[in-house]
Amino acid sequence: MLLTANKTDLAIKGKLFRGFGDASRLSILDALRDKPLTVGEIVEVTGLSQSNASNHLGCLRDCGLVVAEQNGRFVTYQLSDDRVGDILALAESLLADVARGVYECTRYNQ
Amino acid sequence: MLLTANKTDLAIKGKLFRGFGDASRLSILDALRDKPLTVGEIVEVTGLSQSNASNHLGCLRDCGLVVAEQNGRFVTYQLSDDRVGDILALAESLLADVARGVYECTRYNQ
DNA sequence: ATAACATATCATCATTTACTGATATGTTAA
DNA sequence: TTAACATATCAGTAAATGATGATATGTTAT
Numbered sequence: 023m024l025l026t027a028n029k030t031d032l033a034i035k036g037k038l039f040r041g042f043g044d045a046s047r048l049s050i051l052d053a054l055r056d057k058p059l060t061v062g063e064i065v066e067v068t069g070l071s072q073s074n075a076s077n078h079l080g081c082l083r084d085c086g087l088v089v090a091e092q093n094g095r096f097v098t099y100q101l102s103d104d105r106v107g108d109i110l111a112l113a114e115s116l117l118a119d120v121a122r123g124v125y126e127c128t129r130y131n132q
Numbered sequence: 133m134l135l136t137a138n139k140t141d142l143a144i145k146g147k148l149f150r151g152f153g154d155a156s157r158l159s160i161l162d163a164l165r166d167k168p169l170t171v172g173e174i175v176e177v178t179g180l181s182q183s184n185a186s187n188h189l190g191c192l193r194d195c196g197l198v199v200a201e202q203n204g205r206f207v208t209y210q211l212s213d214d215r216v217g218d219i220l221a222l223a224e225s226l227l228a229d230v231a232r233g234v235y236e237c238t239r240y241n242q
Numbered sequence: 243a244t245a246a247c248a249t250a251t252c253a254t255c256a257t258t259t260a261c262t263g264a265t266a267t268g269t270t271a272a
Numbered sequence: 273t274t275a276a277c278a279t280a281t282c283a284g285t286a287a288a289t290g291a292t293g294a295t296a297t298g299t300t301a302t
Contacts, residue, residue, distance in 0.1 A: 032155035032162070038223055040153035044290075045142035048149075052142075061249055074291060076250055086230045095248050095299040105226045109219060113148055116215045120196045154260075171279055184261060186280055205269040205278050 041085035042109065046070055047078050050099075054088060055107050058100035151195035152219065156180055157188050160209075164198060165217050168210035 041047065049068040053059055059067065065075045079099060082088045089102045101107055151157060159178040163169060169177065175185045189209060192198040199212045211217055 029155065032158045035158055035220075035223060035227060036153050036155045038227055039149050039158075040289090043146050043150035043153040045139065045146045046290080048142045048145055071292070072249075073251080073293075077252095077290085080250075086226075092249095092299090097249060103226060103230045105222055105230075109222050109226070110145075112215055112219050112222065113145060116196075116213060116219070117145060117148055120213045120215070150259090156260080181262070182279075183263075183281080187260085187282095190280075202269090202279095207279065 038085060038087075041082060041087050042113070044078070046074065047082055048110075050075065050078060050082065051087065051101065051106065051110060054099060054101050055110065058091075058098050060093075060096040060098050062096070064099065148195060148197075151192060151197050152223070154188070156184065157192055158220075160185065160188055160192065161197065161211065161216065161220060164209060164211050165220065168201075168208050170203075170206040170208050172206070174209065 042051070046068070049070070050064055053064060053067045061072075061076060061079065064070070064079070065072055068075060070078070079088065079090070083090055083099075086102055087106050088099045091098045091100075152161070156178070159180070160174055163174060163177045171182075171186060171189065174180075174189070175182055178185060180188070189198065189200070192209075193200055196212055197216050198209045201208045201210075
């Protein structure tokens with residue numbers, strides 16, 4: 023057992039990826055790739071319920087993937103960094119070529 | 133509700149990211165960034181149990197993130213594509229600058 | 243101050259997912 | 273062919289996670 027990265031590092035990296043690892047959050051991140059949006063706009067675009075969207079936004083904020091800015095009674099969200107979009111683009115590219123079987127992955131058995 | 137990516141696409145992309153979204157699988161992927169390894173070597177390096185490592189490898193294989201090759205009674209795994217390492221590197225870079233709060237993210241409440 | 247609106251929080255429930263231990267499959271050597 | 277080894281599968285259990293609905297907080301206008 024010759025771990026280079028320690029357990030905490032791996033756990034944190036795992037959490038970062040799990041930030042991307044949900045269809046609802048991905049729909050939010052995708053929407054924000056174009057331009058910053060208010061929560062209401064995000065709800066509109068994604069079709070998520072208000073509380074669900076807000077919960078996911080809280081998760082994405084905690085994970086550092088998006089940042090929020092209060093504008094009057096609206097809160098506008100945007101991607102925190104270009105690399106968030108870069109990771110999404112890389113994943114899409116990978117998916118196109120390599121990861122066709124992904125829809126499986128129902129854990130071990132299927 | 134003006135989704136650009138459809139539900140299936142988002143679900144698949146989510147699954148891809150969840151492939152990366154676990155500390156045990158990340159320890160495997162990290163190990164494979166250096167060089168291809170047999171299952172036994174992966175067990176040794178990561179400290180995972182044999183069955184657990186094998187299950188995770190099955191998951192990573194299904195997700196297209198690694199490929200397996202039988203060599204005698206050994207099975208050697210390697211990353212399926214350079215972009216797998218690229219995504220890991222991008223995530224590390226992002227984590228270093230932006231995502232310090234990630235260790236939170238205990239879902240909504242904390 | 244009150245009403246209306248925008249967003250956040252929280253408890254609950256259902257589902258997903260990780261780990262373990264036992265066992266099965268497959269491969270090589272004696 | 274039998275034993276030893278390498279890996280895979282699978283059932284069972286515990287924990288993590290997502291969606292919902294109700295409610296709370298915060299902001300602006302009247």
